[in-house]
Amino acid sequence: EYEGHGDGVLVTTADGRQRQADLLVGADGINSRVRASMLNDGDPRYAGYYCWRGVASGDAGLPAGWAAEYWGDGLRFGGCTIDGDRTYWFAVQTGPPGGATVDAGTTNRLRALYSDFAPEVRRLLEATDPRAIIGGDIADRDPVAEWSRGRVTLLGDAAHAMTPNLGQGACQAIEDALVLGDQLAGVDAAGVAAALSEYQRIRIPRANKTVRMARRVGNVARMENRVGVAVRDGVLRATPSSMLRSQLTSAWKLPY
Template identity: 40%
Template structure:
């Protein structure tokens, strides 16, 4: 294969697929290398705010995502007993941003992106080991002894990125202080019909619960629970333990957990990393969680990976003869914004997971008294952004 404008992309998750699509639009050859032996849909629900939807339109999959997902038509925050703390003006936000936000199953989003990738552009069962650079190309080695090369190498291999480690060495991940228990259930509640885009978050003491439609009569729910790092499920099992932790909570919190199959309930400790000062070295760069893993509290993980992909492709098109310079330009454009969202997600997580009763009382007082319109405006710089 000629190495003229050929991008080697490590990782075929959302950021890797988005990057491949944008580069193809700019006339690049792409090959995605994924360490998994099969590309199966995993994960739970995912929020795609207006900025992510605008990015998906540019990727050519916006309409498919709208058909597969569920429009966010209401966004309410309650306390654990169900008392309304704030209702954000979702319709007004959508009008202001020029796009609705959506919720979708991660596997459905992945399939929509994957459908735009040719079979010869995706190679499964390839674990990245190392790279070396020359003036005109990057050489890449895999665990099975095979090698390839390209004009550039893009690490889209997530929070545990091997490409990032090869570039900048071993770093510790930062534990958030809470674990996420998540599930998807076929469940209906007359107070939260699909037509109204019904959903809410309920905030308690060191616990937060979310409930939202993701299309096809499915509800995605999550419980973020303060816990020691690495804590295992108790003797009652994941489902029973979670139900016990949420004893007495506002319904349908426990009802939707009851409606979820035990085996379909996931548990993950939640991590991010300290923001990097740079993402690139020569002809090698990072996108998505490989570059800036963030906590899920602002619903921007996928959206920021897509923004990375669009800016990277534009920089490469604008600097057609100097790929290394294009990667530096991409990094300079994206780094400040992405790192600010990493920090904002940390702050949001700290506030929502408070355990101190006085702090919680103050939080709820402010949510109830500051006008919802003002609260929503604080997210304009994130959600209203368009690449």
């Protein structure tokens, strides 16, 4: 919990200790306590799909620099090479929360779910230590118009939790840190509130745009209905790849 006042912020941690500070940056993730104290805007929004992730070891027969994503009916699989020996993968399924359980049968379950996907999907699943597979629900938060108040601000998922469809959650957190650092450089205690206000002015439009875009991509990708999937796949096939690429790469061009 925190209590802001004119000269600083008094922070109380879960073990009851108190710290006085010039500013507080809530970088405490999607279930941020600092955000709850500041905005009181409830729980994250379940996106309608859950996800398993793993890292395959050894040669999965994929070319160097391989990165791909495969979309089916309510199922998605994707990944990319990390280095010569390791390949990161994710497997997404549409459904009610809590579906991405992990136990001794997870590899077999995933093999069955993705049995009609590309052959590299099965190879990646087989090359993954089942004990290292993790699973969880996918959630985000609605964009907000402010995330700084006085001497308190938010950063990363605490400020703008997004679905992972663009691979941008951590990237946006790093951008927050870059801009926040710039705004605080050389500022004394009296200038903190103005610096935090400028930080959110610069960052909120881009972060919120990314939250919305990630949500839209997820809504298209999660489709289960066969007619909807057929229309989606037809539209995607007809869309020039240069257009898709330019939309995606806009996320990677820094405006700062």
